[in-house]
Amino acid sequence: MQVSDIEWSKVEEKVAQTAFEKAYEREISTLVQEVREQASTVSELNDVWQLHNFLSARRHEIDGKYDYRYSVLIFVFARLVKEGWLHLNELDGLATDKLTKIVALTRM
């Protein structure tokens, strides 16, 4: 599947930006909530280092995942849909070929 040279119209760019930001806000909001909950149960050193391990992993994951380059955006959206941070219908407005590719990738 060749997706790196796909053209994005202005309308598609707007849809993509909005969807991207929405997914990001959802994931961050969930992360903040998770951190507060996990931290509230910290009672010994092992809990502290577990929280640290959790944050290290999440930071690495989030830093890598939210990559807004049009050459990789189809993959990013497929992952966000698969993980539940984005609904397919929030990508309405993208060309059919893009949506088809995203759906195909979510099934892999």
Next chain:
Amino acid sequence: MQVSDIEWSKVEEKVAQTAFEKAYEREISTLVQEVREQASTVSELNDVWQLHNFLSARRHEIDGKYDYRYSVLIFVFARLVKEGWLHLNELDGLATDKLTKIVALTRM
């Protein structure tokens, strides 16, 4: 100051172990409290990463600091006293030359 080949009597070893554990428990207890407090104020992503940075630094520091080898224990105790995790009188029972060295190191 040559401290690496100091002899420790059985009584001194017991005093040292007890003092070491007491300082460790105090510092860990304070850390757990700090983590809970800092985490309870987390409300956005920047706070999450600040907490992560804080934990990374503390982990590195604590891993390095609590080194129970008799060859370095004089330095460890001096640091713990200096940082307030240990009181000098909790080292009562150590030979005078050791206490003198610890006091001298705390003033550096």
